[in-house]
Amino acid sequence: MTCEELMAALLDYTGGELVVEHRETVEVHISGCERCESYVATYTHTTRLVRALPKCGALPPALEARLRKALEAELGEG
């Protein structure tokens, strides 16, 4: 799994559980990639917060767009 694939897997998981297949590959990747490890921690935390809200099961599109942009900017720096 590349950093880009990890990011895509994370974005797939808005509003739902990360599928087990993805969870395992993500865990393998972050065990060797500190940068993605911190992304996953932040993303999981954010998603949990959003899911804790009464009427909101998914990240608002604006927030998802911001996260995606931030991740892509970071990854683009190589």
Ligand SMILES: [Zn+2]
């Ligand atoms: Zn990575």
